[in-house]
Amino acid sequence: MKRLMLTSLVAVLVFGFGGSVDYARGQNITAASSIAPASDAATVNLSLPVKEGSVRFLVVGDTGTGTVQQQELADVMTRHRAAFPFEFVLLLGDNLYGSEKPQDFKTKFEDVYKSLLEDDVKFYATLGNHDQSNQRFYGLFNMGGNEYYRLQKGSVAFYCLNSNYMDKRQVKWLNDELAKDTSEWKIAFFHHPPYSSGGKHGSSSDLREIVEPIFLKYGVNAVFAGHEHFYERIKPQNGIYYFISGAGGKLRPGDVKKGSPLTEKAFDGDMSFMLLEVAGDELHFQVISRAGATVDAGVLANQRKKSLSAAN
């Protein structure tokens, strides 16, 4: 905890955030203007432990614009990889806005993340409301031809869902897979956020009504979603950690409702992505803006382990 506070210098100075398993703090919405940018790799402020054998990944959503801004954010990802060698990226949907011709795959994805792809970083995509189903066959999205799938990385099981079309078949699959899953960590990622303080969209409560009871029953630890073009860390809901990271290619400035009781921390002043590390019973996270600044950081405990030790 102390080490985290020291290494999260930017976050501590600007937001007073030290990283904690205890979410007792109030709402905190920040804008880009208050953040000091990091100019190059040497100035990357990393608050993640980079432990040996840990599962390291990046999460970003709503990327597929092919704009200069998307490229700038991708450049910041590459810079951070030098200090935090993440192995893979979870794409939270809206991977390609507009048309989906072969040229679009190139300009809105391959060109933008060229340096990461060249470094053999794997991207695992989910489908958003702007994505055609056939993206599931695209080799670089690693969906294995499926709209929903399970991915195992070390002690973490990742569940990619298609929130555009959560039908009986998918619900059954989710139940069946989770029922037999003994992984220490279970993380779900999909496009529409079950909880959100966004003014434009807000919470996908209908989806939540279906998936949250399943997550609770089988002990899903964390959920990542996009759709909203900002970052938000939701106060734990029924013990589950919910994150929104949908500002990878588009930004909706000022869209987070001020005073929302859901918000633990939010950032709608610039585009951003999340760096994550699962090390033992801890999930460490750090959120980086396009300017290279840390806008949120912390460490979360594995809820199931916590309740087990409490029970013992």
Add this chain to the structure above:
Amino acid sequence: MTKKINKRTVFAFGRGARRWLVIAMLSLVAAPAFAQQAETVVAPPPTLSTKEQRAVDAFLERVRAYVALREGIENKLPKLSTQSTPEQIEAHETALEVKVRTARLGARRGEMFTPDVARHIRSTIKKEYRGRERVELRESVLEADTKGVALRVNYTYPEDKELVEMPPTLLLKLPQLPKQLRYRFVGRNMALVDRENELIIDYMLDALP
């Protein structure tokens, strides 16, 4: 009569009861322990009348016939691998679209969504979404940018247009489609779309109350 009373009872409880109803429906496909938990607190889901059941069965029969046709066509095309390039995906999609379209020349609106099944779908949505829930349903469906999407049978849904997130609670109540087909709201109307080639197989007007 009994059925009527059951339905009224369920709906009179409002959102809380409806949530349990959804959980009960989920339990049909979920693990046994989950089903057991839900069964103790909910009334059984409303069953369909013989007339409605007949309409749904006939609809699913037509759907299966379409799927058999398009599967026959797709099986003759080069298979897409899980490592396909964008060029291969586009070629496959276009070939499937052209061939299915040709095979269905002359297809007209209402051939899948016949009046009886369209009536059933409209009434399901009306019954299941009331008051605040209906308002929320309308908001979420109409929020999507589908302006300018021309609903024409045997034409494609434009790839640059947003897809409406289909409310999962509704999907659990509509007749279950094979994986190749999707229900999709376009404004207040509902289309039946092939997920592989984006062809609009049929559509019905004013699905959303």
